[in-house]
């Protein structure tokens with residue numbers, strides 16, 4: 123049965139030991155862009171994001187702050203929600219791992235795995251980095267330290283429930299190599315294949331409750347809480363199923379799951395193994411984006427160069443931040459961000475190019491525009507097919523750059539035709555081609571800068587964005603409803 127196409131996209135859920143940082147905003151904006159783009163394509167979409175709230179790090183930091191863990195995370199979660207609202211994020215569910223439906227789902231999962239003897243009681247001894255909340259192998263260490271957190275991991279041996287990750291090694295390799303479970307970009311897929319070929323070992327999935335009480339209690343042993351990763355990973359199932367069984371059937375498996383590279387390994391091993399163990403289909407793709415530096419330096423609290431997405435959004439507006447992050451760094455690569463380059467793109471691209479085209483055109487229309495014939499000399503310059511292909515390949519920066527090339531063409535067209543010197547039908551024609559181009563541009567940019575595109579539609583009286591309307595000549599005669607500046611220049 124050929125139903126509507128569906129699209130399910132997720133972000134990682136964000137750990138609530140600290141306030142939201144730009145990296146989390148970045149992943150969430152990318153997921154939002156994808157979700158909106160697929161919705162415009164006419165697909166049914168589901169977009170899940172949320173927060174990861176259990177585990178040792180939260181327990182420790184809450185204790186340091188003399189707060190109960192739940193009180194502590196409530197405050198952090200409120201900040202995440204504020205940031206996402208400011209950034210115009212349109213998620214379908216914001217899951218918290220402390221939500222009772224999620225806790226029940228994790229217990230159900232663990233019960234299934236326990237009954238299938240994929241979980242067994244044992245001991246685990248290894249190097250454990252509290253920063254990573256992960257056991258590290260000898261080969262992960264640099265000079266005896268976790269390279270990511272620059273701290274010496276603890277050598278731990280304790281009673282623990284173990285998950286038979288090792289049994290999934292061959293199946294997992296097969297799923298990855300066949301492309302059924304794809305890992306993008308290619309360089310990341312290779313890394314993971316090499317890692318899995320090196321051998322997967324069983325992992326501990328519980329902690330003693332006397333040590334880590336801030337976690338989900340194992341349904342078959344009250345002395346243990348679930349390790350934070352299986353708890354967190356299962357959100358992609360529980361957060362969707364919370365939307366109803368029908369929705370779960372419709373949207374599972376995830377079409378793409380976005381993440382930064384530090385959490386790829388768990389997503390490419392433990393996560394699919396849990397799914398296979400419990401009898402679920404695997405996600406179609408994981409997409410791994412890069413890290414970014416701020417002014418050429420690693421973002422870190424100790425360097426004092428952490429930029430809050432809330433600060434940036436309040437200062438420059440949601441659309442400038444969204445546009446900047448998607449335009450400035452090729453998705454999947456590492457890159458650099460700075461407030462100066464954000465300001466530059468805001469002024470030079472959004473205000474001078476897009477803002478100017480819209481305000482000039484609206485001004486020259488003097489209240490109305492009239493349907494006229496198309497000028498292929500202009501409209502043939504929009505590379506719609508390439509833009510679509512770029513979006514399919516997660517090349518947001520290239521898609522934006524092509525859309526802005528067309529905006530440049532439109533501005534050049536104004537200079538060349540000098541409509542202010544024309545009259546009557548000739549003038550009408552030039553203006554019509556500009557208005558129609560703005561309409562098409564506003565649909566193409568909708569996923570990236572939805573607030574601005576809504577303003578453009580309001581100014582020209584366009585219908586709501588729809589990809590079936592990304593064709594020239596569909597604008598009928600109309601009125602300019604109102605004029606407003608889209609982007610104020612920032613000095």
Ligand SMILES: [Zn+2]
Nearest residue numbers: 251254268271
């Ligand atoms: Zn670490």
